[in-house]
Amino acid sequence: MAAKIGVIGAGKIGEALVEGVLAKGLAQSGELILSVRSEQHRSALEARRGIRTFCDNRIVVAEADTIILAVKPKDVVDVLDGIADLLGPSKLLISTAAGVPLELLEAKVPAGTPVVRTMPNMAVAIGQGMTALAPGRHVPPERLAWATEIFRACGRAIVVAEEHMDAVTGLSGSGPAYVYIIIESLADGGVKLGLPRDVATELAAQTVLGAAANVLATGEHPAKLKDQVTTPAGVTIDGILELEEGRLRVTLIKAVVKAAERARALLHKAR
Ligand SMILES: NC(=O)c1ccc[n+]([C@@H]2O[C@H](COP(=O)([O-])OP(=O)(O)OC[C@H]3O[C@@H](n4cnc5c(N)ncnc54)[C@H](OP(=O)(O)O)[C@@H]3O)[C@@H](O)[C@H]2O)c1
CATH class of the missing domain: 1.10.3730.10 (ProC C-terminal domain-like)
Incomplete structure (x- = not known):
């Protein structure tokens, strides 16, 4: 089965999103594909969730249509440099990295790649999160709706202009x-x-x-x-x-x- 959603950096936020997506039936475990950095985390996560998990981000991007980038902000550029050639208009990249602007994300991926910047909070882990999503320049309405649906599986989600992301960070x-x-x-x-x-x-x-x-x-x-x-x-x-x-x-x-x-x-x- 082809992967529908890939999560690069399936840590606290990434795994919480996986949990919500499965609970709401947005994807089955066979339609998910994950990556982390360490082999220890990889094997533990794969055993716990029964979802294919790799230490190679390129496998995730090659297979998934929607890629959730949930690594720490400091790792975003390195990770994007390693996968950028596999991205493009047919993919959807959703970043959860706090404070990483759309301008930087879009500069790192091929022209026309749909990119959504999000700011979730930790309550996504118990399905009561509050997430704001800001679409980049190439996100068709149906893809923004899909991204919003993913975060609604873990609580509430709203779309805001990127200029409001600092306010969202300070509030929710x-x-x-x-x-x-x-x-x-x-x-x-x-x-x-x-x-x-x-x-x-x-x-x-x-x-x-x-x-x-x-x-x-x-x-x-x-x-x-x-x-x-x-x-x-x-x-x-x-x-x-x-x-x-x-x-x-x-x-x-x-x-x-x-x-x-x-x-x-x-x-x-x-x-
Ligand atoms: N936690 C929050 O409340 C919160 C709220 C809003 C936004 N965010 C944002 O969400 C993102 C994730 O935060 P988190 O709290 O979930 O962090 P986390 O638990 O540390 O998860 C980050 C994951 O990224 C993996 N990773 C690191 N380098 C990688 C690489 N090169 N390739 C693939 N995976 C890699 C790590 O794998 P290993 O475990 O194997 O090292 C880890 O599982 C951050 O950008 C943060 O700004 C977090």
Whole structure:
């Protein structure tokens, strides 16, 4: 069976995508082909997944129509140099490498090769990822739809213009770390009031999950949902007053902006 999807660099993100693609039936294991760097990882991955896995990226590109490039950003150029002659308009190259721009990717592959740059987050590993995709200059709508479908198999996915990728990095890329701190802090509040740590953490995490699910399910502005649970002269408004005094809003806004600025700075340094 010819390979439909190849993953070069089947590490944490690459294997998570494989898992999603199989779970959603976008491809069968016989239609997948993977590569990694080390023989140790290759044999372990092949034994674990039952998917043909190589230490030779050229086999992957020769066989697959869609190639997901999920190596570390520092390895992207070397890997592309090794496979570029096998790419072209009949293939689709999808990069997950953080901060590697379309300009560089397109310069490394034959003219006309469809290239999509993506920014997933680690929640793709549990099917709850948030991925932004930015198409290059030669991506027909149906191929962009296919790329989007692959990431939707692991959570949500949206298409953005590449100029927004730094903002995406600062928000949904780095965001899980901010939310872990928020969950930990909410749980600390519960512990301060005498709740066992595990109980407090479960309460905090499910509260964040429920609120997030409500925003996505209703499509309502978060401020409206906040107002719905804030009774006049009730309990919650006292908690909100503390948050405002502690400048939670401005702190989170600045965290997203700072991380995006850092992403942009790293990109300029790499050029
Ligand atoms: N992790 C995240 O939260 C996250 C979020 C957004 C974007 N990304 C991006 O996704 C990419 C992958 O990240 P990751 O966290 O999944 O990294 P990872 O777990 O380290 O996976 C990278 C994989 O690439 C393989 N590799 C290295 N050099 C190779 C080569 N020359 N040919 C073929 N395979 C090679 C490695 O194989 P060996 O194991 O054999 O060395 C490893 O399995 C990165 O570019 C990162 O910027 C990651």
